[in-house]
Amino acid sequence: MVDDLASTFAHVIANIDTASGEGSIDYVLPSRKRTASNMFAGPAPDKAKVRLVLKDAAGKEIGSVRPELRFEACDDGRQPHRALIQQDVELSDDLASVALEFEGKVVDVFHPEPVPPIGEQFRNTAEWGLPLPGNPDKLAVGTHAVEPQAGVSYMVQAKPDNSDQWQTLSVGKSTPDFVIDKNQFPGASSLDVRVTQNAGFKQLTVEEKTMKLDE
Amino acid sequence: MMGKHENKGMARPQIQSLDSNPYVAPRRRVTSKLSGPALSQITIQAIEICQAIQSVESSVTLIADKATMVRVYIDQTSLAGGVQLRGELKVRKTATGPATYVPALEDLAADPQDATKLIDKRNLTGASLNFRLPTTVTAAGALLVEVNRIWPAGGDDAMFGGVTSSTVEFVYGPPLRIRCIGLRYVDTGTGQTHTPDAVHFAYLRSFLERAYPVPSVDWSQIVVEANFAAPFNDQTVLRANAQIAAIRSSEVDNGMDPRTHYLALVDDARGRNFMRGRAMGIPDAAAPDTVASAPCGVPNGFAGDHDLSYADWYGAHELGHTFGRFHPGFPAGTQDASDPDFPFEEGQLSDADQKFVGYDLGDAGLGIRLQALAGTHHHDLMTYAERQWICAHTFEAIRTRLIEEDRQFDPAIV
Structure with a gap:
């Protein structure tokens, strides 16, 4: 099963050190709704000149956001200078890359490459619930056959049969191979497992299956 | 916050033995007299309805459906002799509504020689009759708490006076x-x-x-x-x-x-x-x-x-x-003072007036016992200080x- 989940936003998680100017874009997660609350709350965007710059395929700026900087607490009483960015960015057809910019200088760029479909390769090679040698509570899910690719990450989520909530077990992994610890789902007898590819600004369900936990 | 293996941030503990903690002293025992002496009228000094942190006037907001304890403080100097006192509360939403009767968690070992002041009694759970309110009575709204009975173990009901009732308000709080x-x-x-x-x-x-x-x-x-x-x-x-x-x-x-x-x-x-x-x-x-x-x-x-x-x-x-x-x-x-409105000296739960006492109502499943946490001996959880609990300001x-x-x-x- 390959399912294109229509995404409206990308949730950009990045970090920036406003003292050194260093930082990185850590995760870009396509989503169907806003998952950050900074459109409602938090201090006004700071004056540190941090921007997320949205660009098209030609490198032309098509938009920008001044993200809320969430400075770390418990920083020895010094002026906090390291911040996390949790910013929802609205997607458009033209969007090709996101740059993290500090005082006009590009710190990091998320620029996904075109992605070939992996559905068939995944289905042909993936394990679904094979116990790890010597550790029967840990189950292998996915495949090592898929090569890492820039701008592509994988996520595995699970929903036990005694809950309605999908739980994220791994996010931002460069290859779709995972280990699921069935002890994390007390009282469940089966588990819906979903492997998702975050490819650029699109989210694709690579495969979704139900695994028995009491076998 | 600071780790114990770093030389900055939160101070490393100065480990204090339990014996040196004035609030963990062995409980005083009073010889129980089953029939008890003839009791003159018992004087109730105060009724305190408490959750995590409270003043004797119950000024801290009470959260509906949260674990709640009632403390009834008795002037023990009015007693004729040492006695194990028992008690029962009558609680209801309105003065004419149906009542729930709540027994004390345990006896109070009362001693007429004990002239401990109310301010100090509040730091000792064994210095009051304590009642755990059932969740059926702590829904949002008013609650009338009345002392219904006090009696010596094995004896007849005693007369009592002083502060015999208190009305408090429970307010809705999200989970x-x-x-x-x-x-x-x-x-x-x-x-x-x-x-x-x-x-x-x-x-x-x-x-x-x-x-x-x-x-x-x-x-x-x-x-x-x-x-x-x-x-x-x-x-x-x-x-x-x-x-x-x-x-x-x-x-x-x-x-x-x-x-x-x-x-x-x-x-x-x-x-x-x-x-x-x-x-x-x-x-x-x-x-x-x-x-x-x-x-x-x-x-x-x-x-x-x-x-x-x-x-x-x-x-x-x-x-x-x-x-x-x-x-x-x-x-x-050791810590920035970024909360200019924090009201208590040294990051404590209370100033020296001991207005506030922390209450840990315990967790039987983890073996954590009921404790009164003296406000000048414990510190707010937003500090880096020792013995942390929540103060009224943070609460x-x-x-x-x-x-x-x-x-x-x-x-x-x-």
Whole structure:
């Protein structure tokens, strides 16, 4: 099963050190709704000149956001200078890359490459619930056959049969191979497992299956 | 917050023996006289309705459906001799409504030689008749609490006077919604994998239920592989928080209640891999997507803690930041004083007037007993000081923020 989940936003998680100017874009997660609350709350965007710059395929700026900087607490009483960015960015057809910019200088760029479909390769090679040698509570899910690719990450989520909530077990992994610890789902007898590819600004369900936990 | 293996931040504990703690002194025993002496009228000094922190006037907001205790203080000098006193409350929503009768948790070993002042009695749970209110009577609204009976063990009811009733108001409070994520990591130096023990999750959950201004904790937990390895460095906590933020985003996108706060626990590998905790932000308005990470392990006296886990108060501190709580600035020099409104000297639960006493109503499942926490001997959980609990200032502020968070998403949640 390959399912294109229509995404409206990308949730950009990045970090920036406003003292050194260093930082990185850590995760870009396509989503169907806003998952950050900074459109409602938090201090006004700071004056540190941090921007997320949205660009098209030609490198032309098509938009920008001044993200809320969430400075770390418990920083020895010094002026906090390291911040996390949790910013929802609205997607458009033209969007090709996101740059993290500090005082006009590009710190990091998320620029996904075109992605070939992996559905068939995944289905042909993936394990679904094979116990790890010597550790029967840990189950292998996915495949090592898929090569890492820039701008592509994988996520595995699970929903036990005694809950309605999908739980994220791994996010931002460069290859779709995972280990699921069935002890994390007390009282469940089966588990819906979903492997998702975050490819650029699109989210694709690579495969979704139900695994028995009491076998 | 500061780790025990670093030379900055939170002060390392000056371990105090339990014997030197004036509030953990052995309980005084009074010989029980089954028939008891003839009792003259008993004078009740005060009735205090308490949850996590309270003044004798019950001035701190009472949260509906939260564990609640009533303390009845008796002037023991009016008694003719030592006696085991028992008591019963009558509680009801209105003066004419149906009543619930509540027995005292245990006898009061009363001694006419005991001239302990009320202010000091409040620091000793054994110095009052204590009653645990059933949840059926702590719904939002008024509650009339009356002393119905007092009698010596094996004797007849005694006459009593003084403060015999108190009316209080319970107010609605939203639950605390927590997703606690244990991050399992590999120590590349030893090859060992470290996962938070179950006790750390249990202690944190219990502490939040006992101390935070909430009726309950909507709790879920899971352990996942960390996107980092040991040995740790200054970037580790940032990576932990970024991972938690990513998990949160994906789960909220898939239906998780957006009011849920996400907190990571990272095991300290018996002190070898201590990751100093951090919240990523101290929002000045409701922002439940503010994430935090905390270390966990066995305290061995860390911050005056001698139980099985320090994940409880440490996690509660980091979560406090996510509810907009700043540092009071104590101990001086170890912490920024970014909360200019913090009202109590030295970061304590109370000033020297001992107006406020902390109450830990305990957790039988974890063997945590009922305790009164002297306000001048314990410190607010937003400090780096020893013996942490929640003060009235933090209690009320987190309560207010929880309500703001609840309302923020009201339209979207049916």
